[in-house]
Amino acid sequence: MFAEIGVILLLFVVGMEFPIEKLRKIGKRALVIAFSEGLDTFAIGFLVCQAVNYSLADSLFLALAISVTSTVIVMRILDELGMIKDETSIIILSVAVIEDIIIISMLAILQSVSSTGGVYSIDLVISIGTVLAFIGGALFVGSKTVPKFVNLIGKTNQHDVLVVAIVGVAFGLSFLAFEIGISVANGAFFAGVLIAESKVHSVTRVLTSPLKDMFGVIFFVSMGALMDITKIPALILPA
Amino acid sequence: MLIVVSIGAKFLTVYLSSRSQGYDTQTSLKAAFGLSSSGGELVRVVAKGGADWGPQVLLCYQ
Numbered sequence A: 001m002f003a004e005i006g007v008i009l010l011l012f013v014v015g016m017e018f019p020i021e022k023l024r025k026i027g028k029r030a031l032v033i034a035f036s037e038g039l040d041t042f043a044i045g046f047l048v049c050q051a052v053n054y055s056l057a058d059s060l061f062l063a064l065a066i067s068v069t070s071t072v073i074v075m076r077i078l079d080e081l082g083m084i085k086d087e088t089s090i091i092i093l094s095v096a097v098i099e100d101i102i103i104i105s106m107l108a109i110l111q112s113v114s115s116t117g118g119v120y121s122i123d124l125v126i127s128i129g130t131v132l133a134f135i136g137g138a139l140f141v142g143s144k145t146v147p148k149f150v151n152l153i154g155k156t157n158q159h160d161v162l163v164v165a166i167v168g169v170a171f172g173l174s175f176l177a178f179e180i181g182i183s184v185a186n187g188a189f190f191a192g193v194l195i196a197e198s199k200v201h202s203v204t205r206v207l208t209s210p211l212k213d214m215f216g217v218i219f220f221v222s223m224g225a226l227m228d229i230t231k232i233p234a235l236i237l238p239a
Numbered sequence B: 001m002l003i004v005v006s007i008g009a010k011f012l013t014v015y016l017s018s019r020s021q022g023y024d025t026q027t028s029l030k031a032a033f034g035l036s037s038s039g040g041e042l043v044r045v046v047a048k049g050g051a052d053w054g055p056q057v058l059l060c061y062q
Helices: A002-015 A020-051 A056-066 A071-080 A087-116 A121-154 A159-179 A184-196 A201-225 A229-235 B002-020 B025-034 B041-053 B057-061
Strands: none
Touching (some): A002 A159, A002 A184, A002 A201, A020 A087, A020 A184, A020 B002, A056 A087, A056 B002, A087 A184, A087 B025, A159 A201
């Protein structure tokens, strides 16, 4: 659970570096890169899995699994290297967000195929529509409400209340994302993007940094703890 | 092997598509390096989806 909190706070603080205008500038190009990366990696992964005699099901899901990029780790490294405001970071993050949408859509297709033996367009439309509605709602409705709310709290000069309010926004959107099947990291990222639109975003960044650092460490420890070294000999070759 | 395939495929496709979108070589290389890593928490969602259907190999990959 602490690891999940670390992911949320890390991506939330990263999101504060990316106001909506910055993301809009790069949107079309990120879309092209994300589609070519996600679909090409999936196709190549599938062909390689088939070549080493994995079953059709194993090949499909393994190919999809290797198509996912680890946004959290990459963003943490860029943050530590002081490169978070570079053009590269904006490309990486925009591509990672779009890629998540592609992966979720493809997962919906695979699950539809696996459970029914065919592709049902209604399931697919619902799945993609839900993700797009979440992002659209977060950006369009959120940008009109969240910055105003945060500005209002900021005017009180009560830093403790401000921390509770912005962390509440981060966890609220993360919970919403989790409930509709998107990564909590995406919800937290969009919460950060919305806070970046407020007048007190520089104060909020300073206030949330210690929380991000503390829970971020727990996230990386838990990632290491997931590793079962007894399985390495059996999996080293296929991996 | 899958790790090599994953990193190689991601690196190559991101680099080529970034170049095709007009980014310079340095920016494209940095983006390619940054996006080459596989994993993250969404993999757990994919692994769960796959494991529900049957491919237990995914739980090991995770």
